[in-house]
Amino acid sequence: MRVFVVGGTGFVGRALVPLLLERGHTPLVLSRKPMDLPPGAVWLQGDITREVPDLRGAEAAIYLAGIIREGPQTFRAVHVEGVRNLVEGMRRAGVGRLLHMSALGARRGTGSRYYETKAEGEEVVRQSGLSWTIFRPSLIFGPGDEFFGRVLKNLVCGPLPFVPLIGDGRFPFRPVYVGDVALAFVEALERGVLGTYDLVGPREYTFRELLERVMETVGRKKPFLPIPLALMDLLVPLMSLLPFAPLTKDQYVMLKGGNTAPLSPEVLALVPRPTPLEEVLPGYLRC
Secondary structure (H helix, E strand, O other), X not given: OEEEEEOOOOOOHHHHHHHHHHOOOEEEEEEOOOOOOOOOOEEEEOOOOOOOOOOOOXXXXXXXXXXXXXXXXXXXXHHXXXXXXXXXXXXXXXXXXXXXXXXXXXXXXXXXXXXXXXXXXXXXXXXXXXXXXXXXXXXXXXXXXXXXXXXXXXXXXXXXXXXXXXXXOOOXXXXXXXXXXXXXXXXXXXXXXXXXXXEOOOOOEEHHHHHHHHHHHHOOOOOEEEEOHHHHHHHHHHHXXXXXXXXXXXXXXXXXXXXXXXXXXHHHHHXXXXXXXXXXXXXXXXX
């Protein structure tokens, strides 16, 4: 199957594209600049946030594009306008099958622009008239991830003699391995699975427990210093003004809300053995 992939050069895309090739599919990978792709993948130049892509010859499309913090690109451009452009391109080319990556917790009224624009993107997909599948992953871990490889690692490996802990650290999370996310997409594509599914890993952790796992992995032992939420509520908006803020306002809202859901039988049918966090972190986390 010739599969048009938006976001194929990103974190999840780097796991998905090789798996598509392994299963005999041809990924047509859209990106603004030429990228090194595995043999067999086809590079297509374009900017999904600015133009309607040409999907002639494709049989299905996968939308993985997403950003966790705004810069030159905005949440709205990537999470909403890009989805609209892809849907329009699919209609013009007669491509009827779309798989979309949203986020666990995506909904209106959260105070997080990330979640709210992801929810808008879901609405575009549901109203498209296409045959669609929406996956909502929790925190995704694996080599090159943002949350474990940057945010938590910096808290643990930084110069402070303690690890800052937001509130009591009891916010729940159920992180999912990037390879399992890619597998869910490919299995759903091949089986024709439709609907909306939460993608989570095999175990739930509190935020404090995740920090403890990172400390164990990198061989650091520091005491926690709890920071009251009332103080964090004042500090985070100020930190967000910095060019390289350690924690953005959106990330803070998402952390306080936690990010977990039950592991459903439908997801287990696609990913029979979800990968534990402890199997993967030691392979890429270092101070």
